[in-house]
Amino acid sequence: MQIPPPHRALVRLTAPRGPGYTAPVATLRVSLDRFRRPGSGPRQQSDVLTLPAGPTPLHADLSLALAADVRVRLEGDQHRVQAEVRADPDLVQPCARCLEDVHLNVHVLYQEEWWLTGDPPADLAESDGPVLHRGVTDSVVDIWDSFWQNVALELPAKVLCTEACRGLCPVCGTNRNRAECGCAAESIDPRLAVLAQWPRPKDQPPTPSR
Numbered sequence: 001m002q003i004p005p006p007h008r009a010l011v012r013l014t015a016p017r018g019p020g021y022t023a024p025v026a027t028l029r030v031s032l033d034r035f036r037r038p039g040s041g042p043r044q045q046s047d048v049l050t051l052p053a054g055p056t057p058l059h060a061d062l063s064l065a066l067a068a069d070v071r072v073r074l075e076g077d078q079h080r081v082q083a084e085v086r087a088d089p090d091l092v093q094p095c096a097r098c099l100e101d102v103h104l105n106v107h108v109l110y111q112e113e114w115w116l117t118g119d120p121p122a123d124l125a126e127s128d129g130p131v132l133h134r135g136v137t138d139s140v141v142d143i144w145d146s147f148w149q150n151v152a153l154e155l156p157a158k159v160l161c162t163e164a165c166r167g168l169c170p171v172c173g174t175n176r177n178r179a180e181c182g183c184a185a186e187s188i189d190p191r192l193a194v195l196a197q198w199p200r201p202k203d204q205p206p207t208p209s210r
C-alpha cells in the first residue's frame with residue numbers, strides 16, 4: 001500500500017464530524033492502578049500517549065501533520081492525583097485566503113487534579129483558577145476531551161500563511177502570492193456575473209421631435 005507523504009495528503013482529508021466521527025484512537029487514557037493500590041505515601045507516574053497523524057476532532061480542516069506525543073505526569077496518593085499534560089503537536093490547516101497548508105506549532109500545557117475518593121470539595125473547584133478538578137471513580141482517566149479543549153485554546157482565530165497573503169483571484173483562482181493573472185482588478189462579484197449575460201434592453205426608439 002502506498003503511504004501518502006504526510007503534510008499535503010493530510011490536509012485534504014476531511015474529518016467527518018458529528019455523531020459519525022470516529023477518532024483515530026478511541027481515547028487518551030491514563031491508568032490509575034498505581035494510585036489505587038493499597039498502601040500509603042506518594043507515588044509518581046509518567047506516561048507518553050501517542051496520537052497518530054490524521055484528522056482531529058476539532059474541525060474538518062485541522063489535522064495532525066505528524067504523530068504527537070502527549071506526556072502525562074502524575075503525582076499523588078490514594079486520595080488525590082495531580083496531573084500535568086504536555087504536548088507540542090504539529091498541526092496543519094489551510095490558509096483562510098489562499099488555501100496553502102499552514103503549520104501550527106502549538107504548545108499545550110495544563111494541569112488537572114483528580115479526586116479518587118469522591119467529588120472534589122466544592123469551594124476548591126471554584127478557587128483554583130485554570131486547574132480542572134474532577135472526581136474519578138474509575139481505574140482509568142480519559143483526558144481526550146480536556147486535551148483537545150486545551151489545543152483549541154491555543155489555536156489562532158484565523159489561520160493565515162502570512163498577514164500579507166493576497167489570496168486567490170476570485171475570477172481565475174490563481175494564487176496571487178505566486179503569480180499575477182492579469183484579471184481586471186475590479187471584477188464583477190461572481191454571484192452577480194450571470195446578470196452580465198442577460199440581454200440588454202433594446203434601445204428606446206427615438207422620441208419623435210416636431
Ligand SMILES: [Zn+2]
Nearest residue numbers: 095098161165
Ligand atoms: Zn495564504
Ligand SMILES: [Zn+2]
Nearest residue numbers: 169172181183
Ligand atoms: Zn485571475
